[in-house]
Amino acid sequence: MNIEDLVRETLSDMAGQEQPPPPSRFLRAAGGRPRRRGLALAAAAAVTVLALGSTLVVGGLSSRVAEAPIGQGTGEVVAKSVTVKEGLRLSQILERLSTATGRPVAEFRRAAADGGALGLPGYAKGALEGFAFPGTYQVSPASSPQEILAAMVARFARAAEDARLVEGARRVGRTPLEILTIASIVQAEAADRRDMPKIARVIHNRLDHTPEMRLQLDSTVLYGLNKFSVGASTKDLRSTSRYNTYARPGLPPGPIGSPGADAVEAALRPAAGPWLFFVVTDPERGVTEFAASEQEFFKLVKEREKHGSG
Template sequence: MLAIIVLVGGLGAGGFFGYMWLRDAVTPDDYVGPGTGEVRVEIKDGQSATDVAQTLQDQGVVKSAKAFANAVASAGQSSSLQPGEYSMRKQMSAAEAVKLLDPGKRLREKVTINEGLRLSDTLVQLSKKTGKPLREFQQIARSGKGLGLPSYAKGKLEGYAFPATYEVTPKMGPADILTAMVDRFNQTADKDDLQGKAKALGHTSHEIMTIASIVQAESGSKQDMGKVARVIYNRLDGNPVRKLEMDSTLMYALNKYGVEASNADLKSTSPYNTYMHPGLPPGPITNPGDDAIQAALNPAKGDWVWFVTTDTKRGITKFATTESEFLQLKAEYERNKAAGG
C-alpha cells in the first residue's frame, strides 16, 4: 500500500511540473503594461507581421517577437499593419504594442499649400510647416531634376508644384515633398487631358499652364476665372493681336505684390512685362489649382478684352468689350480706391 501511494504521488508531481514546463514553452515571454519612454519604429513597405514582430523585438519594444505575433493575430490585425513611422514605447506588452500600430496613429503631418502662390512663397510655406531647411527646398526647386516634371515644363518647377493638402511623414525630405507635388500635378494633367485639350486650343501644355497661372493671379473669385481666361485668349488670338497688359506678370518679374503697376514698373524690360512684350510671358507666374487649369482649357464665351477689379476688398471684377466701358470701370476702381475700397 505504501509503495502504491509513493508511486501515485510521484506521478502527480511529474504531471504538475510537466504542465508548468509546457505552459512556459507555449506562452512566449511578454512585458506587462504600457511601457516607458519613446522609440520610433518604421514599418517598411512589404513587411509581413512576422517581420514587424522581429523589428519590435530588436528595438526593445516587445520582449519577444512571438508574443507580438500572437497578439496581432488575436486582434485580427495581421493584414492591417500599414507602412509608416509610429511612436512606440520601450518594454510594452505585445497587446499594447498592437494598439499603437493602428494606421491612424502613423506619424504624419497634413500640410496645405494654397492655390496661386508663387513658387518662392510655396517653398517658404513648406519649410515653415515641415521644419525642413528652406535652402534645401530652394536648391532642389532650382535644379528641377528628379522631380518627375513633364517635358513641357522645361525643367522649371514654377506652375507645376500643385497646390493641395499633403501628408508629410518625418522621413520625407524636401525632394520627396516636391516630387509628391509634381506627381499630383501629373495626375491632374492626365485627368484634365491637358495635352490633348491644349492642342485642340492651338497652344502647348506649357502655354496653357502659363495662362492658368495668370487666371489664378488675376481672378477675384472662381466664378471670374472663365471670363479672365477668355480675355487672355481674345487678346492673344484677336485681330488685331493685343498685348496682355497684365499687372500680375509684371509684378512677378519685379518680385513685387499688388494690383496696380506704377509708371516706373512699366519701364521694366523683363520678358514678363506684358505691357511691353506681346504674347505670353516665358512661363507660369504662380502654381494654379485645378479650377484655374479648367478655366484655361474651357474659357467662357464672350467678346471681352478688358477686365478691372473695381472693388479689391470684395474681389469684384467687371468685364468690358469696348474701350469706353473699360474707362468707366477704371474710373469706378479709382473711386473705390479713394473711398478705401
C-alpha cells in the same frame, strides 16, 4: 535602372504623355511600357504614400513614416500638415515646406532646381514653377525635399490627366505650358473663381488680337521683379524682365504661380465672349466686370472710381 529612377520616369510619363490699362491694369484704374509602369506605380506609392480625402500623406524612399500610422508609433517622426494655396509662387511654397519640416529652405531650392529628378513633364522645360500642385499635404521631417516636391508633381500629373491638359491645349491651339501659364495668370487675377472662365477669355482674345495688343498684366510684371503688391508702379512697368507683358508681346515664358484645378479648367475652356478688358469695379465685394471695347472699358473705370479706388 534603380527604383528611384523608375519612379521619376513614370511620374514624367504620367504628366507629359505625348509629350488700356490691361487686364490687370484695368483691374486697378499613353502607349508604352504597361508592365514597367505597373511596377513603377507600385513604387511610386513610396513617394506619394496615401491620399486621405483632399490630403496627401507624403512619405518617401528615405522616410520612416510608413513604420507606423500617422500620429502613432515610436514618436521618431511626426508628420505635419501644410496647405499650399492656389496661386502661391514657388518661392512661397518652398518657404512653407521649410517651416513645416524644419529643413533649411536652401535644401528645397536645390531640390526644386533639379526638375529632371522630380518627374516634371517635358513641356515644363525643367522649371518647377506652376507644377507644384496646390493642396494639403502631410509631410514628415524624415522625407527629403526631393520626395516632397516629387509628390506635388505627381499630384499635378493626376490633375493634368483629369483635365486632359495635353489634349485640351492642342484643341485650343496652345501648348500645355501656355495653358498652364494662362491658368496661373487667371489664378492671380481672379477675385472670384466664378469669373475665371471670363478672365481666361480676355487673355485668349488679347493673345489672338493684333500683334500690337499686349496683355499688360501687373501680375506678371510683379512676378518678374519678385515683388508682392496690389499693382505695379510706373517704374516697375519699365522693367526689362521677360515677364513684363506691357513691353513684350504674348505670354510670359512660364507660369507665375501654382494654379488650381478651376483655373486650369478656365484656361482650357474659357467662356464664350468678345471681351478684351476686365475691371474690378467693386474691390471690397470682389465684383469684376468685362468690356469688349475701350469705350465700355472707360465706363467700368469710372464705376470703379465711385468706390474710391481710381
